[in-house]
Structures are given as structure tokens and as C-alpha cells.
Amino acid sequence: MSKIRIYTDEDVRSAVAKTLHRWGYDAISTPEAGMLSTSDEKQLEFATLQKRTILTFNTKDYVQLHHKYQSKNRYHYGIIVSKRIELRELLRRIRKLLHCLSAEDMYNQLEYLGRWK
Numbered sequence: 001m002s003k004i005r006i007y008t009d010e011d012v013r014s015a016v017a018k019t020l021h022r023w024g025y026d027a028i029s030t031p032e033a034g035m036l037s038t039s040d041e042k043q044l045e046f047a048t049l050q051k052r053t054i055l056t057f058n059t060k061d062y063v064q065l066h067h068k069y070q071s072k073n074r075y076h077y078g079i080i081v082s083k084r085i086e087l088r089e090l091l092r093r094i095r096k097l098l099h100c101l102s103a104e105d106m107y108n109q110l111e112y113l114g115r116w117k
Helices: 014-022 040-049 059-071 087-100
Strands: 006-008 027-029 053-056 079-081 110-112
Touching: 006 014, 006 040, 014 027, 014 087, 040 053, 040 059, 053 059, 059 079, 059 110
Parallel strands: 006 027, 006 053, 053 079, 079 110
Antiparallel strands: none
8 A cells, every 4th residue: 555645735834744744754835846826726637647645725626626527537646625723733633644544545535634633
């Protein structure tokens, strides 16, 4: 089973990707990827090309994108959506998810971080 590779959307603080990377996870942020001010669809395309799961607070748009991909038989490497929560709690939940799920588990899936309390 492969480990999930994280790509944080630009609405998620860069500190999230940096902390995950420091903890040994493969994680990059939108600024690190040079993808600032890029549409959500392009962000998901980039994450897919990089075989990364995207982490975002933009639940509405990414849920719609997930359904659009499904209806067109397109694939992605996973979308994790979350409401804005305190950084420490966000990192705790992500770490729990990364410990329990593999990249294969996340393939073409939409995961709500709120389930990982």
C-alpha cells in the first residue's frame, strides 16, 4: 500500500504542508508548486498529474468537482475537504487519516476530515 501524497489548496496555510513534510509525509503547498491564483479545476488536475490527494477548505467547489469527475469517468487521487478549524486540530486529524488510509484507499474518493475526530 502506498502512502498518500498531500497537496494543499491555496486556502490551506502553507504551514500545514511544511509540518506534514517535517513529520515525514510527502506534502507540498500551492505556493511551493507555483500554482497560486489557479482555478480549482486546474488545482485538481495538477494534483492528479502529481498523483497527490488535495486538501482544501473549499468544500462546495471540490464536492462539485468530484461529482463532475465521476459523471465524466475522470479520475483523481483523492480530495480531502474540511471546514476551517484550529491548526493543531487540523494537523491531528490529517495525521490520523494518513495513518489509517493508503493512496489506494483515497483513489477517486472524497473524504470529509470531520469524520476523523
